Amino acid sequence: xxxxxxxxxxxxxxxxxxxxxxxxxxxxxxxxxxxxxxxxxxxxxxxxxxxxxxxxxxxxxxxxxxxxxxxxxxxxxxxxxxxxxxxxxxxxxxxxxxxxxxxxxxxxxxxxxxxxxxxxxxxxxxxxxxxxxxxxxxxxxxxxxxxxxxxxxxxxxxxxxxxxxxxxxxxxxxxxxxxxxxxxxxxxxxxxxxxxxxxxxxxxxxxxxxxxxxxxxxxxxxxxxxxxxxxxxxxxxxxxxxxxxxxxxxxxxxxxxxxxxxxxxxxxxxxxxxxxxxxxxxxxxxxxxxxxxxxxxxxxxxxxxxxxxxx
Amino acid sequence: xxxxxxxxxxxxxxxxxxxxxxxxxxxxxxxxxxxxxxxxxxxxxxxxxxxxxxxxxxxxxxxxxxxxxxxxxxxxxxxxxxxxxxxxxxxxxxxxxxxxxxxxxxxxxxxxxxxxxxxxxxxxxxxxxxxxxxxxxxxxxxxxxxxxxxxxxxxxxxxxxxxxxxxxxxxxxxxxxxxxxxxxxxxxxxxxxxxxxxxxxxxxxxxxxxxxxxxxxxxxxxxxxxxxxxxxxxxxxxxxxxxxxxxxxxxxxxxxxxxxxxxxxxxxxxxxxxxxxxxxxxxxxxxxxxxxxxxxx
Numbered sequence: 323x324x325x326x327x328x329x330x331x332x333x334x335x336x337x338x339x340x341x342x343x344x345x346x347x348x349x350x351x352x353x354x355x356x357x358x359x360x361x362x363x364x365x366x367x368x369x370x371x372x373x374x375x376x377x378x379x380x381x382x383x384x385x386x387x388x389x390x391x392x393x394x395x396x397x398x399x400x401x402x403x404x405x406x407x408x409x410x411x412x413x414x415x416x417x418x419x420x421x422x423x424x425x426x427x428x429x430x431x432x433x434x435x436x437x438x439x440x441x442x443x444x445x446x447x448x449x450x451x452x453x454x455x456x457x458x459x460x461x462x463x464x465x466x467x468x469x470x471x472x473x474x475x476x477x478x479x480x481x482x483x484x485x486x487x488x489x490x491x492x493x494x495x496x497x498x499x500x501x502x503x504x505x506x507x508x509x510x511x512x513x514x515x516x517x518x519x520x521x522x523x524x525x526x527x528x529x530x531x532x533x534x535x536x537x538x539x540x541x542x543x544x545x546x547x548x549x550x551x552x553x554x555x556x557x558x559x560x561x562x563x564x565x566x567x568x569x570x571x572x573x574x575x576x577x578x579x580x581x582x583x584x585x586x587x588x589x590x591x592x593x594x595x596x597x598x599x600x601x602x603x604x605x606x607x608x609x610x611x612x613x614x615x616x617x618x619x620x621x622x623x624x625x626x627x628x629x630x631x632x633x
Numbered sequence: 634x635x636x637x638x639x640x641x642x643x644x645x646x647x648x649x650x651x652x653x654x655x656x657x658x659x660x661x662x663x664x665x666x667x668x669x670x671x672x673x674x675x676x677x678x679x680x681x682x683x684x685x686x687x688x689x690x691x692x693x694x695x696x697x698x699x700x701x702x703x704x705x706x707x708x709x710x711x712x713x714x715x716x717x718x719x720x721x722x723x724x725x726x727x728x729x730x731x732x733x734x735x736x737x738x739x740x741x742x743x744x745x746x747x748x749x750x751x752x753x754x755x756x757x758x759x760x761x762x763x764x765x766x767x768x769x770x771x772x773x774x775x776x777x778x779x780x781x782x783x784x785x786x787x788x789x790x791x792x793x794x795x796x797x798x799x800x801x802x803x804x805x806x807x808x809x810x811x812x813x814x815x816x817x818x819x820x821x822x823x824x825x826x827x828x829x830x831x832x833x834x835x836x837x838x839x840x841x842x843x844x845x846x847x848x849x850x851x852x853x854x855x856x857x858x859x860x861x862x863x864x865x866x867x868x869x870x871x872x873x874x875x876x877x878x879x880x881x882x883x884x885x886x887x888x889x890x891x892x893x894x895x896x897x898x899x900x901x902x903x904x905x906x907x908x909x910x911x912x913x914x915x916x917x918x919x920x921x922x923x924x925x926x927x928x929x930x
Binding site: 391394540542550608620630 | 671672673676679680682683686687737738739742744745747748749750752770771772774775776780783796797799800801805806807808810811815819833836837839843854856859863864865871872873874875876877879891894899902
């Protein structure tokens with residue numbers, strides 16, 4: 323009773339509350355609904371731990387038994403562990419390091435108001451007053467010139483300076499200061515390297531290892547489409563012949579050569595896509611939407627029990 | 634048993650809870666928050682559709698229970714093929730691969746896929762073959778594992794269930810495609826079942842399955858991916874059929890009532906489309922009442 327009926331009852335109450343929130347614009351209902359979604363996210367986060375355990379359970383025994391392609395599983399586990407480690411915000415442990423500060427000193431003999439950038443990383447870039455004060459005629463410039471700190475003359479008054487690395491994953495100095503004539507504002511930018519989700523190592527690994535692999539997989543899609551189209555467009559019966567005919571017209575109508583063959587081909591293509599194709603699409607979308615509503619209803623009302631073991 | 638007293642009490646308890654929640658919200662709104670709206674009037678038609686569907690489901694449940702012979706459910710070849718494909722896997726001594734899509738559990742297509750997984754797991758356990766379930770999200774994996782475990786338990790084969798057969802791959806779309814493709818090429822499943830929400834990886838999975846000569850059943854309500862499944866799979870489960878599979882496989886009155894109520898509402902939608910097209914035409918020519926604007930302000 324408790325094992326099956328209680329989850330059904332709890333699920334139904336939670337589901338009905340969320341649906342009611344859609345139709346009843348009351349603050350407490352919206353807050354309850356938001357809270358339920360938060361609980362869902364906590365559950366998903368807890369499941370991530372189980373996901374990690376599952377990854378070990380599935381792959382480690384195969385490595386131990388030296389099953390087919392076991393070296394790939396070593397790569398998988400090592401990569402997962404490495405990304406997990408670099409994904410931890412180590413730099414926040416024991417307090418966050420300051421990205422730097424601005425101190426105003428007496429200094430300029432010529433009586434000007436100056437800004438000097440002392441960046442720990444010479445390839446950092448500087449923007450003053452959001453780019454309003456040009457550096458070498460541009461909105462932003464490098465923090466170092468031939469090994470010397472960048473110095474820029476300012477009008478006396480309040481200013482804002484941003485010092486950052488062009489690569490992501492480092493701290494950013496973003497400070498306001500007031501400088502008078504004859505004073506030098508020194509921006510000391512430490513720009514510490516960050517770890518964690520937005521950290522340097524994780525971003526580098528994602529951009530330089532994962533993204534190219536991802537793009538490679540996506541690029542393979544063109545070949546998969548070609549081989550699937552070759553099979554699908556064989557005129558085995560009337561319907562397949564119609565499909566083949568429509569596909570040829572649409573392919574030619576979308577390519578520049580189509581206009582050369584016949585000026586009207588793009589218009590015919592558009593007609594096929596806007597009318598017969600759209601009618602079919604909308605029919606499927608409407609049917610799917612109704613099916614989705616009823617599936618939701620039957621889970622909410624406890625009629626569907628496969629997710630709690632059926633029967 | 635579905636018609637048992639315990640089950641009736643549960644359904645009544647759920648309805649009472651629902652009525653209490655909605656009634657409480659309305660009552661609270663009327664008595665304490667009278668100055669604020671208690672019903673989003675812009676969504677009145679959506680509310681009518683949901684209530685009409687719930688009413689239709691209950692009407693058909695009563696009718697089907699009274700006279701089960703009167704209900705006609707058209708065949709869905711893709712669903713009929715599932716048992717045949719599981720049998721083929723058993724004969725070949727190779728596993729069945731089930732992919733629950735690349736969406737999270739709150740997506741209704743993933744929910745539909747997990748519901749179907751329960752039936753497939755029971756078939757797998759009965760045929761004493763092996764199933765590999767690939768999931769893109771850890772929470773989906775946890776649910777799928779529990780569903781498969783229950784499926785085995787329902788046919789008295791709990792001992793045959795291997796938890797490591799339900800796998801979490803990765804939520805990254807193409808990494809997931811690469812992982813599942815590797816699984817297909819290494820394990821050579823005799824049957825691949827792709828049910829749920831898919832995007833560009835649908836064709837990658839189905840084409841790799843074609844290379845291994847597996848029987849493939851693909852189903853999604855994602856309109857852009859349907860042509861890929863139609864082209865590359867042996868059987869395709871199109872759009873709303875995905876939501877009907879669980880009812881179709883169970884053959885239970887409560888779930889079959891869902892199919893009939895969908896058909897009823899579909900009939901009403903067709904009438905509304907015709908009426909909407911006519912009123913929109915007359916409205917644009919002569920001005921006046923427009924059904925679409927009235928229904929969805």
